[in-house]
Amino acid sequence: MEHNLPDTIALLTRTPAVLDALLRDLPERWTLRNEGDGTWSAFDVVGHLIHGERTDWMPRARMILHFGEAKAFEPFDRWAQQRVSQGKSLGQLLDEFARARSESLGELRALNLRQADFGRRGRHPALGAVTLSALLATWAAHDLTHLHQISRIMAHQYRDAVGPWNKYLGVLQCAGHSS
């Protein structure tokens, strides 16, 4: 269950193509609707992922390597996608996410991390001391939490349409926990 860099990179590399295959040119019923007031659509989630590439994952990895625990990470803005996405189409956001992810992974590989680096610590503004290893594992798990969320947002659009089958569909029982 330990973090492993090649496994993490394998997963991070695939996410843009997964979201592209799922969302590009899909009817707006699936991509622009959300789960109710204050919740996100699939479109919003892609904007959130772009913002994470710019301000969260590699910037925090660099902070761990440069400052250790001496300087806390910037808090992450969970509503920044409203700015990131403004005036853009979903296709543009998918392209932008693919480019940003590819750049992040280029930077990650260029760090040539060694085993000893994974235990290096930084300071999270709320969680306190965190390791580089946990940050990188969280980056991968964060992709999965949002794939999980997008599948739930989309399934919600057919909540009524499935009729009596709703009790068999686990995704419709999932509480709104990863918005």
Next chain:
Amino acid sequence: MEHNLPDTIALLTRTPAVLDALLRDLPERWTLRNEGDGTWSAFDVVGHLIHGERTDWMPRARMILHFGEAKAFEPFDRWAQQRVSQGKSLGQLLDEFARARSESLGELRALNLRQADFGRRGRHPALGAVTLSALLATWAAHDLTHLHQISRIMAHQYRDAVGPWNKYLGVLQCAGHSS
């Protein structure tokens, strides 16, 4: 929130490519591990989806159109993937799912369903009377429930590795409801 055939087809068409982008050639940590005894791996889920194409969705749609409520559907075998997948690689299963889904959608389009057909009823062995419309919506939502499940199974493999971030990751709070 009503069922709409073009929306359903748009989603069903994409799922094989989504699973391919996510799973093909991914390290076995992500594809062959499960969430504990009696649970499924991503590999198992793909086998389950293949079995659904063969025995569940279009066969049940045809039963509704041919027999109405006079004859109940065959119960679905939720463990059939053990036979379906035996001796096969994940790559082979992904290819098989893509072929089976493409054939199913060809059959669905060939039915040339009209608005009045969507209200036609069949008999589910446990749920009783169900409409063709609900069956088709459930087919799409079933893809999403398993994408939701696969993302949860994969995230589970990093449950420990993410350290204190586990409480921020919704996918790690999701109970095992869609296995």
